Each structure stands twice: as C-alpha cells, then as structure tokens.
Amino acid sequence: MPRSTQGLMDDIQLVDLVGQYRAIQKEILSALEAVLDSGQFIRGPVVEAFEQELAAFLGCRFALGVGNGTDALQLAYMALGLQAGDEVIVPAFTFVATAEAAALLGIRPVFADIDPYTFTLDPASVEARITPKTRALVPVHLFGQAADLAPLLELAQRHHLRVIEDNAQAIGACYQNQKTGTFGDMGCLSFFPSKNLGAYGDGGAVVTHDPELHHRVFMLANHGARRKYYHECIGINSRLDALQAAILRVKLRHLEAYTRARQAAADRYDALLADCPGLTLPYRAPERTHVFHQYTIRIHPEVPGGRDGLQRYLQAQGIPTAVYYPVPLHQLPAFSSWGPYDSLPQAEKAAREVLSLPMHTELTAAQQMRIAEAIRTYLETALRTGQPPVA
Template sequence: MIPMVDLKGQYLAIKEEIDRGILEALEKTQFILGPNVTAFEEEAAAFLGTRYAVGVASGTDALHLALAAAGITAGDEVITTPFTFIATAEAIRYVGATPVFVDIDPRTFNIDPALIEAAITPKTRAVLPVHLFGQPADMAAIEAICSKHGLLLIEDCAQSFGAEAAGRMTGSRGALGAFSFFPSKNLGCYGDGGLVTTSSPELAEQVKVLRNHGSKVRYHHSVIGFNSRLDEVQAVILRVKLKRLREYNEGRRRVAHLYSSLLAGSGVVTPFEDGKGVHVYHQYTLLSDHREAIMKALGEAGIASAVYYPIPLHRQDVFAADYAGVTLPVAEEVAARCMSLPIFPEMTAAQVEEVVAVIKRVVAA
C-alpha cells in the first residue's frame, strides 16, 4: 500500500521525543493552557513572523474565532473561494455573516483577485482567501484590494503552514490568520488543534478571551465565549514537529517536483507554482479527464488517491438555495477533473515512480 500520508512512519521517526514529552506533560498534570501550549504559541509566532499566536481547539474554531474577534457579524458579507473545505464558509455563517463566492484562478486553484472587486458591496467587511493545497494566494493583489476598499484581510492557512508569499509566511500578512493541525496537515497533531495568528495585541487578546468562555479573569465573563483551547498534549506533539517542519516541507516539495517531472507530457495537468511564493504541497493535485479510470487503477494497485474537492461550496446542499443560478465555471470544471495523489515527506522516489507508472498506463490506453 502507498497511503495518502504515512503518519505512522513519521511518528516512529520521532517516537522517543514525542513519548518523552507526553510523559513529562502527564507527570506535571497541567493539562489546560499549560506550559507547552504557551511555549508552542511563542515558537509558532516566531516561526511565522507574527507578534502573537493563540492555540485553539481546531482549524474550524480558528476561522470562527478570527472572524468573531474581527467583529464580523450578522448582515456582513465576506468574500471567499468556493473551492475549499466547507469549514471556510461554515465559519462565516457561524458569526451570522454571508459568504460571497468568487471564482478561482484556473492554475493555482486559489481565489482570482481579478474578480474580487466586482463582488464588493456596501455590506462587504472582509476578504478570506484560502492558501489551497499549500499554494499561497496572490496576497499582494488581494492586499491592494483590501487597502483600497477598507476591508479586513483574514487568511485561511489550514493547508499552508510554512508556505511563503513574497518572502513572508502565510498567516502573517492579514489582520488574522487561521491554521489547522488536523493530523494529515503539514504540521499536524494527533487529534484536533488550531491556531490564530495576528500582530494586533487587541485582536490577540480578544481571541484569548473568546477561546476561554469569554473570560480574562477566572469566573468573570465579559462576553459570550467558547470552549476552544489547544490541548497541552497536542502542544507537546506540535513542538516536536515544528522543529522539523522546514525539513518536512522540503520533503513534500521534493516529492511534488519529482511527480511533475515524471508526469510531464503525459496528458495530465500538474500543479502550477506561480513564482510569487513557496508552495508547500499539503496536497499534490492534478487535473485529468480520466480521473475515475486513474483512481480505479491506483486503487487496484494498492495506491491511495482522493478528490479534494468534488463539489464547490455554492453547489453544496446547505448553500444551494442561497446560490441558485450562481455559476462559477472554473471552480466547477476543476472540481470535475481534480484528483490528489499520495504525498508525504518520507515518500521514496520508487513509490513516486510506481504511482506515475499507473497513471501513464491509464492515460495511454
């Protein structure tokens, strides 16, 4: 079997340090907002180039609390992409706002900046780009639009920890950034976890209050908050992995570039790097008119594959009534043709060659 990601192999390589750190945390019994959470927040902020990083319970919560801290509320509109995981739009709805979907760039699969201004209305409060699959969105163009129209810029960095846009890490350019530590992510824990980044002391403090039942002082509650704190044990794991993240991301890039080299001229469309940032390949996603046949053949060969994402958000049942008649042709075409191949830092050249051989055989048939 070649899995989409080899979490066990990665764990075994760092097992001694992970296990020792977890045991030390268990012995100290400071499980809620303990010293490892504080240390990880400081280390993550330093890595990402932000003044603050606030650990929360999941990537979805990170988006939700970022929007809430920014004051996005009922009646507001937030411009975002339809080609992403549903959490992006869910979080907008959680605060009572309306997601406004803008079509994507056909090469990067990220929101197309050229289409954003036409979607701005008097109700627009923010733009929420997603750095999809580890490819940074065109932040310079999006920042210019937000500055021109007085809009907040909030980054969905769930798939892009360590990705760079014009020399700066994703999550450091907007007013707020939201990260996920779902186990399969480039920086993943062994459960759920998330992070909100900002360089604003006011926004950082507001996220801290919101994650802890609206409380600054125990049993004193200034706002209605949530129970969304990063787990101390997960922080141990994240601290161990963060030290190795550059190495992990370089491993993913090595695998991705080998895939692209071997698949050149095969008839499939391989991922595009726009040269404006550093793609960290949370997923290696290609386009093909032979998607179903390729996935069937890969499965028969014991090779995993997946479709991220088969249905654009404006076509999801939960949103369909609100966006009836809305057509976003690029997102719809990409969703119909995209598929993702196994990619993880420890993947060998032989494994990549095995995957590519199956694809070439199907396409050539």
Template sequence: MTSTELTRIPILDLSPEIDELWDELNAAVQRVMRSGHFIMGPDVLAFEEEVAAYLGVKHAVGVNSGTDALIIGLRALGIGSGDEVITTPFTFFATAESISSVGATPVFADIDPKTYNIDPAEVRRHITPRTRAIMPVHLYGNPCEMDEIMAIAEEHGLLVIEDCAQSFGARYRGKQTGTIGNVGAYSFFPSKNLGAFGDGGLLVTDDDDVAELARMLRAHGSRKKYHNEMLGYNSRLDTIQAAILRVKLPHIDRWNEGRRRVAATYNELLRDVSGIVTPELSEGHVFHQYTIRLTDADRDEVQKRLEEQGIGTMVYYPVPQDQLPIYEEKYSVQPQSALAAGQVLSLPIGPCLGRVEQVQVKAALKNALRPANVD
C-alpha cells in the same frame, strides 16, 4: 506482478516522521501526563511563543481546531450579521461554514484555474457596500496572490483573514502565509504539514486587541475565570497536542522542502503523460497536496482504477462550497471552480515519499489512463 504483490501507497504515510521523533514525542506526552496540567498547561504557552517566533508575528493563540480559528478570528475582527465576506468556492466547507456561523454571508469569487486559488480580479467583481472582509485560502499549500488581495482590501477598507489550514510554513515573497492579512488561521489536523495527534488550531495576529478578544473567545468569553463578558467557546488547544507540536515544529521547514522535492520528481516523471496538468513548483508552495488535473478522462474512473492498483488518492474537492446542499440554489455556479471539481485528483504526497514509490504511482496512473491515451 499482480496488484496484490505491489506495495500499497497511501495518500499520506505519517509513520516515517513518527518513527523519527518517537523518543521525543513519547517524552513530551509523558511529561504532560506526569504534570497533570492537561488544559492550558505550560506547553501551550511555550508552543504559542515558539510558533509566533517562527511565523514572525506578535500573537499566536492556540485553539481547538482550524475551524475554530476561523470563527474566532472573524468574531475578533467584529464580523457578524449583515456583513459579507468574499471567499473561494473551491475549498473545504469549514471556510464558508465559519462565515455563516458568525452570522455573516459568504460571497464566492471564482478561482484562477492554474493555481486553484481565489482570483483577485473575481474578488474585485464581487465587492458590494456590505463587504467587510476577504478570506483567501492558500489551497494545497500554494500561497494566494496576496499583494493584489491586500491592495484590493486597502482600496475598499476591507479586513483580510487568511485561511492557512493547508499552508503552514508556506511563504509569499518571503513572508509566512497567515502573517500578511489581519488574522491568519491554521489547522493542526493530523494530516497537515504540521499535524497534531488530534484536532488543534491556531490564530495569529499583530493586533493586540484582536489577540485579546481571541483569547477571551476561546475561553467562554472571559479574561478571568468565572467572569464571563461575552458568549464564547470552549476552544482551547490541548496541552498534549501543544507538546507534540513543539517537538515537530523545528522540523517543518525540512519536511516542507521534502514535499517540494517530491513534487519536483512528480513533475519530472509525469511530463510525458498526456491528458494531465501538473501543478507549478511556484515559490513558497509547500505542497500539502500534489494535485493534478485530468483533462481527457473520467476522473472518478481513474481514481477507482488507481485504488485497484494499490494507489491511494483523494479528490479535494468534488463539490464546490457554493453548490453544497446547505447552500442549495442560493448561489450561481462559478465555472472555473466547477470545472476543477470534476477534474482534480491528489496523488500520494509526503516528505519521505521515495522515487521508487513515485515511479509506481506513475505506472499505475498511465495504466488507469490507458483507455483515454495512446501509448
């Protein structure tokens, strides 16, 4: 069988969940269209109440994106010029960008090579008198070691804002990620475990004052329209997106469990493939990405050969944040982060991915690795 005869397997296929919920999604969108309430309509408030109940928090504030959730969260916590925020170098740029955007300085602490998450021991090493906060990222849907991070924060009087862009529904020792620190920030980008049909984000907190500030900041710094009290943003969650998220929210635990099943199957199928490291099926991990590490092969060449065989993959992330052009020569290289950036490869994932497709992925991967392995 040639590669053109094989079923192409994308990194993520959203069609199964859309097909499953088509009638409900269609009805929700039509309801909003007929209502005429497109900005901060009833579905926004309803979604905020429902998602707050799901997460177990007092306040949920819908915003325009996960990036805005981070920026508004930082500002609502009073973080700005002269402050340092410790975060991971190994994630998407929005994390450091949000810190820099509020006038603070990102400080990068290296990762644990097993989890790809920020290493608490490295966090401790980077604390200075200017440190105001820690921003852990629950990368790939895998919760960080929050007990250790919170202990460090308490010891040094630091704030914690959790970047949960990839971890909606993930739990750390029974608690939802995003509900452990002072603020949690989520993204509803369409590819996320809970995704909208466009941009969307959420900030959560149990702090009344932080929630009030966040609501002001998302609406041009005003409590009351045309009575602006501070410089804010135009960062409201669209009503249509909120309506779509309301339809999808009741299914998130089932979908996340599906992702865990897919990850478990991958681990089973790939355990006899040499030259790769598979992720642990750790407690609470919701596998936004299923990411392997290639230890004996040229990752970029392997990715190219997989694409030729119809297998979609992604590299999250090829350049650590601290080494991006915007921060060129401002930071020293964090060795574990740099090593991971050259080795990680994310395979197709999704709650509906079948074993047949995963067997095809394995076969293609073994074929792509053949020059570096003895079969």
C-alpha cells in the same frame, strides 16, 4: 494480527502518519511524559511555549492555540466584530469550514471563483462581488500554495475590508519571502493530523500582529473572559490542550525538513510525469513557495473515463488518491439558502478534474515511480484506444 513492518513499508499510503511517528517516536514519548508528569493539561507552560515558537517560526507577534482550524476561523470572524447580515468573500473551491464558520454566525459567505492554475482566489472575481455589506476577504492558501495576496490586500485597503488568511494547508509557505498567514489582520491554522504540521488529534491556532485582536481572541476562546469567572462577552470554549501542544512543539522542530521532503517528492512527480499526456501538473507561481500539502494534478476532459476513471484504475492497483473537492461550495445544499449563486466556471471545472496523489514525508522514489507508471499506462492507453483501460 497487525501487518508486518515490511508490509506497511510496501504499501502506498495517501498519508503515512505511522511512518512519520516512528521516526520521532522517542522525542514524542518524552514530550508526552513530561506533560503527564506535570499534571497541567489545559493551557500552561507547554501551550504557551508552543505559541511563542509558532509565532517566531511564522514571523508574527502573537499566536494562540485553539481547539481546531474551524474554531480558528470562527474566532477570527468574531474577534473582528462581524455580525449577522455582513458578507465575507471566500473561494468556492476549498474545504467547507472557511464558509461554514461564517454561516454559523449568520454571516453570508459570498463565493468567488479561483485562478485555474493555483486554485486560489481570483482577485477579479473578488472585486466583482464586493458590495456595501462586504466586511472581509478570506483567501485560502490551498494545497500548500499561497494565494495572490498583493491584489487582494490592495482591494481590501481600497474598500476598507478586513483580511483573514485561511492558512490551514500552507504552514511554512511564503509569498514574496514572507510566511503566509501573516499578511492579513489574522491568520488561521489547522493542526489536523494529516496537515504538514499535524497533531495527534484536533488543534488549531489564530495568529496576528495586533495585540488587541490577540487578546480578544483569547477572551472569546475562553468563554468571553480574560480572567476566570469575569465574562465580558459571549464566547466559546476552544483550547489547544497541553498534550497536543507538546506533540506540535516536537514536530515544529522538524517542519522545515518535512517541507523539504514534500518539495523533493513534488520534484520527483514533476520529472516522472513531465511528458505524460492528458494531465496538467501543479503550477508553481513566481514569488511563492509551495509546501505541497497536496500534490494535485488535473485530468483533461478529453481523456476517456476522465478523472474518475483514473482514480478507479489506481485504486485497483493499490494506489490511493483523493478528490479535494468534488463539489464547489456554491453548489452544496448546505449553502442553498444563502444563494442563489452565479456559476463559477473555474471552480466547477476544477471540481471535475482534480486528483490528489499520495504526498507525505515518508514517500519513497520507488513508490512514486510505481504511481507514475500506473498513471502513464492509464492515460496513454485511454487516449490511444479511446477506452479507459481495465485494471
């Protein structure tokens, strides 16, 4: 038998998709019923309406729904004409898809280090890795905060490079009052269910201001054809289906409220953990808004038991956490044949220290107080006694 509603309310979830769904259940079911009644499940007016609404929300000219965020990246690389043997510079500390999508096309991912405060691309590290083979820079707006785009865009202009923004974790974030994903040649989005704007399955989008790039992505995502059966190039099959688009249209109307809820939860964490020893709270860079896809703290190396000890302790207390990401990309076996790679100390340090706390739109102040008290107990005890406490 399923647990009671009260039991679900008492539990602390890393991401509470059920609670979010229940709050908008009638809207979701009505939108799905309309699609089912229409019989149009691939492309069609619902997908087109979502694309238009997404482009308007972001402030860009075009948005194209695709199968998932990884496809969005691969299609962006393809649309820009990158070839096997070309190089793209990506952060070493991010989800694998940013580099994987390039490597699948024979494009060499060149890993750069990160800024220790924002976890995003360090422009100085990027500049040191530009070679005659470099074709593009791929800043990732990690955990909901914008990368430092101004110096990266200046580097791209000076070296005649393309810019693809991986905006999978930061929809709605701003850099200098402009939405992320709209600065470069193309922006890539993921609608994985746990994202700030999440579908109930896979989904993604490619956004751009350039009509030719938009048309080329459309063609590439449709087996290389702009019209049926007339294939101009080798493409792939990657489409956002109408059921997911209907869900996303509903949730897009709530996205700004979701963002405010996440930011309010982050403010509460900040207040509850402000003077807690042995940790560093998320940094909020000036001229940027943070939409807190994750609330990621750093556990200092002098804490007995370290990050992993705290994670085990919280798990024993019924508090889920996650490590995004335990191995930087340049140290993964999947990319060993593309190396050797230099040591990237900030990415490697972050991988040892980061811990993401529960963060979602349904998180309550009482739950956060419980989480903060458990963190404080562990850190204060470990630092006072020199031993990690037993749960």
